[in-house]
Every structure is written in C-alpha cells, then in structure tokens.
Amino acid sequence: KGPDLDIPLITENLAGIKHKILVLSGKGGVGKSTFSTMLSWALSADEDLQVGAMDLDICGPSLPRMLGCSDELVHESNSGWTPVYVADNLAAMSIQFMLPDDDSAVIWRGSKKNQLIKKFLKDVDWDELDYLIVDTPPGTSDEHISINKFMGESGIDGALIVTTPQEVALLDVRKEIDFCKKAGINILGLVENMSGFVCPGCKGESQIFKATTGGGKALCEELDIRFLGSVPLDPRIGKCSDQGESFLDAYPESPASVAVLNVVESL
Ligand code: ADP
Numbered sequence: 319k320g321p322d323l324d325i326p327l328i329t330e331n332l333a334g335i336k337h338k339i340l341v342l343s344g345k346g347g348v349g350k351s352t353f354s355t356m357l358s359w360a361l362s363a364d365e366d367l368q369v370g371a372m373d374l375d376i377c378g379p380s381l382p383r384m385l386g387c388s389d390e391l392v393h394e395s396n397s398g399w400t401p402v403y404v405a406d407n408l409a410a411m412s413i414q415f416m417l418p419d420d421d422s423a424v425i426w427r428g429s430k431k432n433q434l435i436k437k438f439l440k441d442v443d444w445d446e447l448d449y450l451i452v453d454t455p456p457g458t459s460d461e462h463i464s465i466n467k468f469m470g471e472s473g474i475d476g477a478l479i480v481t482t483p484q485e486v487a488l489l490d491v492r493k494e495i496d497f498c499k500k501a502g503i504n505i506l507g508l509v510e511n512m513s514g515f516v517c518p519g520c521k522g523e524s525q526i527f528k529a530t531t532g533g534g535k536a537l538c539e540e541l542d543i544r545f546l547g548s549v550p551l552d553p554r555i556g557k558c559s560d561q562g563e564s565f566l567d568a569y570p571e572s573p574a575s576v577a578v579l580n581v582v583e584s585l
Contacts, residue, residue, distance in 0.1 A: 324436050325467075326471075328436070328439045328472060329472040331440050331441070332439065332444070332472040334444065334445060334446040335370070335446075335450045336448050337449045338449075338474045338475055339449065339474075339475050339477070339506065340474060340503070341353060341354040341454060342454055342462070342477045342478070343490075344456070344490025344491040344492075345457055348511055348512070350480045354381065355381060356578045357478075358408060360578060361449050362407050365406075369407060369447065370401065370408075370411070370447045370449070371408065371409070371410045371450075371451045372442070372451070373410070373412030373414065374438065374452055376413050376434060378455070378456075379413050381410055381412050383414075383559070384559045385404045385410050385562060386404060386563060391415060392416070398442055398443035399441050401443070409447075411442050413434065413438075428460055431460075432464045435468065436468055439469060452465070457490070462497065466501050466502075466503055474503065475504070476503065478506050478507060478546070479491065479494055479507070479508045480509050480511050481510055481511065483512065483532075483533055483534065486533035486537050491508075507538075507543060507544035507545065507581075508534055508537070508543055508546060509546045509548075510534030510535070510547070510548040511548075512549070514548065514550045514551065515550060515551040518553070523550070535548075546581045546584055547577050547580050547581045547584070549578055551574075552574040
C-alpha cells in the first residue's frame with residue numbers, strides 16, 4: 319500500500335486552524351460531549367477568537383443538540399461543506415447534519431467510518447480558526463487511530479481526557495491514557511466531571527461518590543499528567559444541553575461554570 323494521498327489534502331484543509339484539541343473519554347456517558355460543548359462556548363466568549371466544534375462521535379452525535387442547532391442543514395459549495403454557525407465566531411459540524419431525522423440509527427462499519435472521518439477532515443470549509451474542538455467517540459477505537467493518523471501531520475495540540483470519579487476507579491480511563499501514550503498523542507490534561515454535587519438551591523456540596531472523588535487528581539499524579547480540575551454535578555447542565563443553551567451563559571456564577579472556565583484558563 320502506498321502513502322495515503324488524502325493526508326496532504328487534510329493537512330492543507332486544516333492549515334488555517336491554529337489549535338486542534340481532541341476531547342476523549344474512557345467510556346460513554348461521562349460528559350465528554352457536554353465538556354466539548356462548554357469548552358467551545360467558553361472559548362467563543364472571546365469575540366476575537368474563531369472557534370469550530372467538530373463532532374466525530376459518529377454513532378452518537380450530540381453536539382448539534384447541545385449547541386442548539388440540530389435542525390440545521392449543511393450546504394456544500396465549491397470550497398466544501400460549510401459548517402453551521404451557532405454564533406458569529408462559533409461554527410459546528412456533525413454527522414447528524416447529514417441524517418434524515420434525529421432518530422436515524424447510524425450503523426457504520428469500520429472502513430465506511432474512516433471514509434466519513436476523512437471526508438469531514440478534508441472537505442469541511444472551516445476557513446481560519448483559532449481553535450478546533452474535536453469531540454471523539456468514547457473509548458479507544460479504530461476511529462481514534464484514524465483521527466490521529468489523518469490529522470497528525472497538520473499538528474494536534476493534544477487531547478483533553480474527561481473522566482468521572484467512578485471511571486477513575488475503573489480501568490477505562492487508564493486504558494485511554496495508555497492509548498494516547500502509545501499512539502503518541504500529547505495529553506493536555508485530565509478533567510474530572512460529575513465530581514461532587516452542589517445543590518442549586520442551598521449551594522451545599524455533597525460527595526455522591528465519596529470513596530472515589532479526588533481520584534482524578536491522584537491518578538494524574540501517579541501517571542504524571544496535568545490535572546485540570548473538577549466539574550461538579552449540576553442537574554441544570556442536562557437541562558441546558560437539551561435546550562441547546564449555553565450553561566455558562568445561563569448560570570455563570572455556578573460552581574460548575576467557574577470550574578469549566580478555570581480549566582479553559584489553564585489550557
Ligand atoms: P458523553 O459524551 O461522555 O457520552 P454526555 O456529554 O452526553 O456524555 O453526558 C452524559 C449525560 O450526563 C448528559 O445527560 C449530560 O447532560 C449529563 N452531564 C454531563 N456532565 C454533567 C454534570 N457535570 N452535571 C450534571 N449532568 C451532567
């Protein structure tokens with residue numbers, strides 16, 4: 319097999335993007351897409367920054383719903399697929415935009431998935447961006463290897479790993495970290511999500527997962543990774559996500575918003 323001729327085309331298409339950040343998690347349901355969304359909102363709060371959010375979670379795309387643009391359609395022009403703009407400086411692209419309806423089950427097989435990922439990377443017309451946030455599928459799959467291979471030459475800043483206190487206790491997150499190290503993906507740091515519960519009414523904090531909260535930090539120390547912070551559980555996050563609203567705008571003073579903004583600051 320000769321060299322992959324699509325890779326130079328991908329590198330050229332992504333050449334106008336300054337920073338590319340992958341968001342990874344050891345398993346599903348830990349808040350990876352929620353965090354990708356909040357990160358995108360947080361970065362785009364600075365009007366001088368152009369931000370793109372790309373949903374490569376092909377089998378469970380959720381960024382459009384969380385960004386409030388699931389009903390949009392993408393248009394193809396001579397310069398490629400134009401992403402959907404959810405704000406003047408925040409563009410989004412997801413496989414969901416190509417589905418006939420929200421409930422369409424996407425059953426893609428390996429090689430077809432890779433073709434789609436390639437097409438996304440090669441043909442989406444992001445133009446110039448300061449940040450591209452890439453929401454990846456959960457776990458470590460062939461898609462991650464492909465994403466890294468296809469985007470590698472254009473320079474990935476690194477990966478942010480999202481985990482939960484329970485996941486730290488399980489092995490999934492260690493596997494994810496190990497995978498990044500083996501694949502040569504720079505780890506920007508780890509975020510512990512759903513870490514403690516702050517009651518929106520009384521503002522009191524409870525440790526729901528007592529035995530494991532704080533495990534993210536310990537794990538980072540053990541594996542020599544940057545610990546970027548803990549984002550508490552807040553039921554309003556799910557509500558905002560379902561309504562496609564920015565939690566950070568709706569509840570800027572909440573401990574979860576403050577925690578997310580601290581993570582973004584530290585990047
Ligand atoms: P993943 O992308 O890892 O599969 P999601 O981002 O879809 O996970 O999140 C899974 C569920 O958890 C969603 O319903 C989301 O609203 C909720 N969620 C994520 N983070 C938090 C949090 N910090 N507090 C409360 N709910 C959260």
